[in-house]
Amino acid sequence: MVRIADILHGGHTGRELELKGWIYRTRSVGGKVFVVLRDDTGILQATISKDAVPADAFAAIAKALIESAVTVRGTVVEDKRAPGGFEIRATGVLVVHFAEKFPIQEDLSEEFLLDVRHLWVRSQRMTRIFRVRHATFAAVHEYFRDQGFWEVHPPMITPAGSEGGATLFEVEYFGRKAYLTQSWQLYAEALALAMSKVYYIGPSFRAEKSRTTRHLTEYWHAEMEQAWAGMDDVIKHAESVIAHACHRVAEACPGDVAALGRPPEVLKAVRAPFERLTYDEALRILKAKGMDLEWGKDLRTLEERALTEGKAQPIIVTHYPRVSQAFYKARDPTRPDLVLGFDVIGGDGVGEIVGGSERETDLETIRKSLVDQGEDPKAYGWYLDSRRYGSVPHAGFGMGMERLIQWICKLEHIRDAVPFPRTPARFAP
RNA sequence: GCCGUCGUAGCUCAGUCUGGUAGAGCCCCUGACUGUUAAUCAGGUGGUCUCCGGUUCGAAUCCGGACGACGGCGCCA
Numbered sequence: 001m002v003r004i005a006d007i008l009h010g011g012h013t014g015r016e017l018e019l020k021g022w023i024y025r026t027r028s029v030g031g032k033v034f035v036v037l038r039d040d041t042g043i044l045q046a047t048i049s050k051d052a053v054p055a056d057a058f059a060a061i062a063k064a065l066i067e068s069a070v071t072v073r074g075t076v077v078e079d080k081r082a083p084g085g086f087e088i089r090a091t092g093v094l095v096v097h098f099a100e101k102f103p104i105q106e107d108l109s110e111e112f113l114l115d116v117r118h119l120w121v122r123s124q125r126m127t128r129i130f131r132v133r134h135a136t137f138a139a140v141h142e143y144f145r146d147q148g149f150w151e152v153h154p155p156m157i158t159p160a161g162s163e164g165g166a167t168l169f170e171v172e173y174f175g176r177k178a179y180l181t182q183s184w185q186l187y188a189e190a191l192a193l194a195m196s197k198v199y200y201i202g203p204s205f206r207a208e209k210s211r212t213t214r215h216l217t218e219y220w221h222a223e224m225e226q227a228w229a230g231m232d233d234v235i236k237h238a239e240s241v242i243a244h245a246c247h248r249v250a251e252a253c254p255g256d257v258a259a260l261g262r263p264p265e266v267l268k269a270v271r272a273p274f275e276r277l278t279y280d281e282a283l284r285i286l287k288a289k290g291m292d293l294e295w296g297k298d299l300r301t302l303e304e305r306a307l308t309e310g311k312a313q314p315i316i317v318t319h320y321p322r323v324s325q326a327f328y329k330a331r332d333p334t335r336p337d338l339v340l341g342f343d344v345i346g347g348d349g350v351g352e353i354v355g356g357s358e359r360e361t362d363l364e365t366i367r368k369s370l371v372d373q374g375e376d377p378k379a380y381g382w383y384l385d386s387r388r389y390g391s392v393p394h395a396g397f398g399m400g401m402e403r404l405i406q407w408i409c410k411l412e413h414i415r416d417a418v419p420f421p422r423t424p425a426r427f428a429p
Numbered sequence: 430g431c432c433g434u435c436g437u438a439g440c441u442c443a444g445u446c447u448g449g450u451a452g453a454g455c456c457c458c459u460g461a462c463u464g465u466u467a468a469u470c471a472g473g474u475g476g477u478c479u480c481c482g483g484u485u486c487g488a489a490u491c492c493g494g495a496c497g498a499c500g501g502c503g504c505c506a
Contacts, residue, residue, distance in 0.1 A: 047465090212505095353506070
């Protein structure tokens, strides 16, 4: 089948061919109808003259509304008057389906677009993002496989959470309570002791009522776990996988990211290592900017924005205070009040893209952390077995795919990084 | 969990302060136009003013409540 993108690249100029697509715009001037068609690769104008096609076909195309499905047979010509510089001059045209009045027009509100999301996904903006998403997923898989990681899959239905008392979606499981996974974390550690280097990309669910431009209740999580590795080892993977994804997207869809507001040159220039600072250094920088954050408090949106302001690529913050960090994060042997944990923080309001850490290997230390956080170690019985049978240093991270895509595409809101976003207020369409 | 804004035609909104027969643009329909770029021009269709209750001779408008949505913060990826 002929692709519009190939026509726009001059690949079919002068040829007679048949194009299938949907009406994106239609204009009529008496004896001529200009129909802009879209397919999955772009938009192209078809020019239909009254005297070049059968009378009934002309009458049909003249009254076909936006989003009608049509096939056009004709010759591809280069013409400056056509949007995009190319058009197809029809010798035949068939309206496969006459669309009803399409609800989406020029003036749009966020609310309405979310109501008709199933139709809005046809827009140029959304299809551009989908192509970038496609390339991003491919790049992340490619990176980990090239680096010798095994793709292994955790369950989506789980008996408990991984982040202490965090917010889980409950599901009824044959009369018992189960939960949708919010991270493969605990399973990853078990799998890393089986397969050494493991990764996976899949959905995570968080029942947090977060009303922000960077939260979804259902999002795609790229996670990795590596045995015989420390924090620095996995930081390198985090930087490299992000850089690799940026490069691949820049190669695969430069026009799409450019149209979305992210010049492909910026993506090509993303390079590891990223700027790295410790939590203590971050606090000093913030203080110099007049933002006094109490030691021990997590960086908030405000602080993350200040730290990434003007940066062309994400930055990394390491060595967070141990207070209120997840129980499985390893203590810094030289500073027991810190953990060997890190975040990759993107600019443009995206914030934390990656969160990771070296894992605590000592059974008793983990037990104590669980108790300190008010958890019952018994509930983590199977997980704690990883510290009973051949416990080794290991580390890993989780990356929010939509956050990465949000950063790459410079999206104002994370919900556009996924076709049908799930947020606290909305789970339809 | 906290704070704020909004709800009128299919869509985007005005009208609400100061109560008196529901408005505009776009879409759509009809007609004109053989190079339009959000085409243009002329005419036309289209309403449970979110819902419930109250005040009033009279409520889109004033009062009370409910519901829904959007935006921001916190938490996280």
